[in-house]
Amino acid sequence: MPEIKPENHPENHAELESAEPPVTRRPWPVLAIMCIGFFMALLDGSIVNVAVPTLIHGIDASYDQVLWIIDGYLLVFSVPLITTGRLGDIFGYRRLYVIGIITFTAASALCGLAGSPSWLLAARLLQGLGGALLFPQVISSILTIFPARQRGRAFGVFGAIVGFAPILGPVLGGFLLAHLSWRWIFFINVPIGIITVVLALTFAPPMRSGRAHRLDLPGVALATAGVGGIVFGLIEGERYGWGTIAGPIGIPSVIAAGVALLVVFVLSQRRRRDEPLMPLALFGVRNFAVGNWVGFVFQLGMIGIMFVLVLYLQMARGYSALETGLVVLPNAVLTAVGSAYAGRLSDRFGGKYILMTGLALLATGLLVLAVMAGPDTDAWSLLPGLLIIGVASGATFAPLQQATMDGLDPRLAGAASGVSSTIRQVGGVLGTAVLGALLAARLASALREEAEKRAGALPAHLRARFVDDSAAAARHYRPPTPPGGLDAATAGLYGRVTADTFATGFVTAMQTAFVACAVALVIAALFCLMFGPPGRPRD
Numbered sequence: 374m375p376e377i378k379p380e381n382h383p384e385n386h387a388e389l390e391s392a393e394p395p396v397t398r399r400p401w402p403v404l405a406i407m408c409i410g411f412f413m414a415l416l417d418g419s420i421v422n423v424a425v426p427t428l429i430h431g432i433d434a435s436y437d438q439v440l441w442i443i444d445g446y447l448l449v450f451s452v453p454l455i456t457t458g459r460l461g462d463i464f465g466y467r468r469l470y471v472i473g474i475i476t477f478t479a480a481s482a483l484c485g486l487a488g489s490p491s492w493l494l495a496a497r498l499l500q501g502l503g504g505a506l507l508f509p510q511v512i513s514s515i516l517t518i519f520p521a522r523q524r525g526r527a528f529g530v531f532g533a534i535v536g537f538a539p540i541l542g543p544v545l546g547g548f549l550l551a552h553l554s555w556r557w558i559f560f561i562n563v564p565i566g567i568i569t570v571v572l573a574l575t576f577a578p579p580m581r582s583g584r585a586h587r588l589d590l591p592g593v594a595l596a597t598a599g600v601g602g603i604v605f606g607l608i609e610g611e612r613y614g615w616g617t618i619a620g621p622i623g624i625p626s627v628i629a630a631g632v633a634l635l636v637v638f639v640l641s642q643r644r645r646r647d648e649p650l651m652p653l654a655l656f657g658v659r660n661f662a663v664g665n666w667v668g669f670v671f672q673l674g675m676i677g678i679m680f681v682l683v684l685y686l687q688m689a690r691g692y693s694a695l696e697t698g699l700v701v702l703p704n705a706v707l708t709a710v711g712s713a714y715a716g717r718l719s720d721r722f723g724g725k726y727i728l729m730t731g732l733a734l735l736a737t738g739l740l741v742l743a744v745m746a747g748p749d750t751d752a753w754s755l756l757p758g759l760l761i762i763g764v765a766s767g768a769t770f771a772p773l774q775q776a777t778m779d780g781l782d783p784r785l786a787g788a789a790s791g792v793s794s795t796i797r798q799v800g801g802v803l804g805t806a807v808l809g810a811l812l813a814a815r816l817a818s819a820l821r822e823e824a825e826k827r828a829g830a831l832p833a834h835l836r837a838r839f840v841d842d843s844a845a846a847a848r849h850y851r852p853p854t855p856p857g858g859l860d861a862a863t864a865g866l867y868g869r870v871t872a873d874t875f876a877t878g879f880v881t882a883m884q885t886a887f888v889a890c891a892v893a894l895v896i897a898a899l900f901c902l903m904f905g906p907p908g909r910p911r912d
């Protein structure tokens with residue numbers, strides 16, 4: 374392993390003042406340091422999901438409060454990415470990264486110490502802000518410290534983390550819940566965060582773009598409010614039935630207001646000549662514009678794969694959170710390994726065709742899962758589809774990032790990183806909302822049909838209730854419980870029939886959802902044809 378010299382060593386002393394000379398001759402150790410915080414931020418987006426029942430009992434939280442503890446992190450993480458990316462251009466990527474790590478680490482300690490739902494929610498919001506501060510700086514740093522010929526491999530490391538961390542979250546969360554307590558889901562970040570800050574300040578060179586920037590405060594306000602309205606509406610839409618929130622304010626009006634504010638934001642950026650928050654010249658680079666559209670559609674289809682599969686394994690097949698994580702772990706390992714190799718291939722051949730192949734394989738893997746999954750399917754039967762998806766995921770993350778950023782001026786790295794991260798986050802949130810609505814609607818109809826077929830196995834006075842309860846189970850993604858007052862034999866029969874009905878109905882709904890995701894991924898693959906030839910390297 375190459376020797377790491379501290380920041381005050383002469384080789385690492387000068388800041389980047391132009392796009393030409395590399396800011397450090399040892400970029401790989403610096404990338405490793407930057408990726409630690411990135412990994413923690415992504416891990417915490419999923420690790421809390423497995424602790425929902427524990428949090429409800431551990432801090433006397435309601436189900437809605439726990440949902441806000443999960444969704445609030447995503448909301449605060451997603452909304453300010455355009456601004457935090459630009460702040461990196463202004464104040465330096467290492468500085469923003471370190472501030473983000475300190476914020477995230479302090480918030481993690483507060484989460485672990487929380488004694489009430491409101492305390493935990495406030496700490497989670499602060500944690501999301503820390504993640505938003507550090508996240509864009511990783512992409513910006515890759516564009517800054519790596520020459521163009523090595524960026525594919527660097528984005529391969531980035532892609533490995535993007536694919537691996539969200540899947541590792543439930544596994545690690547399940548282990549910590551089984552052996553320690555829910556508080557260690559957050560406390561585990563504290564020593565890692567402290568070590569990362571020390572490493573970043575010691576070994577990562579100061580990094581900023583090659584010219585001075587000013588922050589566009591009106592643009593910050595418009596972008597934050599616009600993205601916030603859209604993301605809030607999509608996250609909370611199902612909870613409010615896509616209707617009224619309070620008085621005249623409803624989910625449609627919140628989303629519409631967010632879209633309108635973003636239109637005003639774009640128009641203001643077009644008219645602002647001196648220092649826009651989002652330079653529209655970015656979209657004049659063909660590959661950046663195409664890459665962001667492909668990334669949006671990719672997230673739209675990709676985000677639903679694990680969402681639906683985890684529901685199937687836990688609710689329809691009865692797996693625990695830890696067992697579910699172990700089932701999908703080979704997928705995550707293949708994604709991490711595949712990303713490293715895809716990054717190398719992207720450096721050699723460009724990302725366009727590797728990305729198209731990865732997206733097509735993802736669609737194929739989904740269709741294999743849809744065919745193989747059944748009400749009584751074991752984990753081994755799902756393995757072929759999961760392996761295909763794992764390899765395919767590895768062939769998408771790195772090439773997509775490399776192709777999107779190809780030909781961009783590194784001096785706009787922060788703005789480009791923030792914009793592309795925001796677009797993909799919105800695509801993922803929209804995908805979750807659309808897929809959730811599709812899955813719930815198809816599940817309600819499939820459960821009613823299946824319940825009507827199986828109702829004859831129950832006593833006559835329970836059949837109508839069984840059909841209604843089964844259809845209503847689509848709202849909570851779990852089988853209904855037997856009504857009270859039944860003798861043990863009848864209650865047992867009712868439970869078995871409802872479990873079989875739910876498992877069969879969920880498979881039907883899941884197959885519909887997977888086909889819809891596969892269609893979105895095929896569309897994303899076709900849009901890859903719009904990528905231009907690789908841009909002239911800018912080292």
